[in-house]
Amino acid sequence: MSGALPAGIPLSRDYYESVVAPLLARHAPGLEHAAARLGSGSDVLGYDDAQSRDHDWGLRLTLLVEEGHAQEIDTLLAQELPPRFRGLPTRFATTWDPVVRQRVEVCSAAEFATSRLGLDPGSGLTLVDWLSLTGQAVLEVTAGEVFHDRPQALTALRERLEWYPHDVWLYAIAADWHRLGQELPDVGRAGLRGDEDGSAVIAARHVRTLLHLAHLLHRRWPPYGKWLARSAAALPGGDVVRLAVHEVLRARDWRSREAALADAIELLAAMQGAYGLPTLEPATEAFFDRPHVGLRGMPDLLAEQITDPAVRELPAGKGTAEQISDNVTVLVDAAARRRLVEH
Structure with a gap:
């Protein structure tokens, strides 16, 4: 089965389009959100291979929603996601979290940026902010493929992080x-x-x-x-x-x-x-x-x-x-x- 699996980015896109997006359309119609494969993992950079599947690889997705909706959508997905998709579990443990749970990361754009960068670039970046960034931290926000971005919040975030002054x-x-x-x-x-x-x-x-x-x-x-x-x-x-x-x-x-x-x-x-x-x-x-x-x-x-x-x-x-x-x-x-x- 593993040999027939696509790389992580196409898998995440398929997961979003076939499973997550229909759930949102049915239970939270009109919800403005961004969906992408962001964060950690070699697949975010497009460098994953068969060995990457031994940990932290699988049905992962980042879902950015407006402030205040994250817990609601996380609960919805925990309840409604099917047990498996494409032969893979939708709920699994990771190296940073031993709890078996669904791995669609749901948060606001500001919360996600802060989790990766240590700061929210929404109001601009100071000189110290720019100097404190690492390329890897920025890539975890900007490198992965975007599947949907109706409010353009993720696009705006990426534009602010395009490059140094x-x-x-x-x-x-x-x-x-x-x-x-x-x-x-x-x-x-x-x-x-x-x-x-x-x-x-x-x-x-x-x-x-x-x-x-x-x-x-x-x-x-x-x-x-x-x-x-x-x-x-x-x-x-x-x-x-x-x-x-x-x-x-x-x-x-x-x-x-x-x-x-x-x-x-x-x-x-x-x-x-x-x-x-x-x-x-x-x-x-x-x-x-x-x-x-x-x-x-x-x-x-x-x-x-x-x-x-x-x-x-x-x-x-x-x-x-x-x-x-x-x-x-x-x-x-x-x-x-x-x-x-x-x-």
Whole structure:
């Protein structure tokens, strides 16, 4: 049976159109609502496969209704949903909730946004709000397919989260370049000292930063680590970026690793220029008189373009919450993310 099942998004659409929507039409006619597959799960990004079905996968749906109607609709679905659909149970436990119950998440648009982002963007976002967001949190609101949105509440929410304000975008890009520049020469320094393992570890850190930077340059929210490389490969020009970072990861010695890393940096620097942002050509240079590669003044070049006084006052190179920390426990905690960027 499992082999015949569609991916999660088509399954959720079928569930809504065949089961949930008819129930609403019969018991709550005229109810304004949005229906979509949002929130957690690889299927929201379209990355689910057969293995995804071993937990938290199945007949899941997000139903956004007006304030005050959520409990009523949740109770209705709990009572009226059939036991199974397409051979799958409509009621099941999850890793975050051991109770066997129906998994149509019913809430208002503001409640849903707050549950994922740690804030409600309905009244606008402050600078701290923008800095506290992670790409994954935003994708849990904006990436999944929308099946119905009669009041356009979900559409409006997604429009507010489309991308960073321009100066915050510049600041975030500069922060990734700053991080690259800080440890770029260390790839060669560790290797020259005979520490090929250390050189490879530092280079791998740079690859992750480059993949994050590629998303920023393309104005695409980056997902969390499991899907970062796959998502980057799907960006415009992503195949070239993918090949460039593979050369870094496959390098067997520090000299070839350093050269491949420099090539990847030049590629992204050229991409930055293609998007109309200031860049340097070349972006790399000799690190003083040592036989290592350093980064030219890319962070300062971008910082000079920032005009918003509040953004200009931010600490150079600190960046957004997900640039400051890659600790999952911190990044899934909205309050912890805010603490990172407030101080």
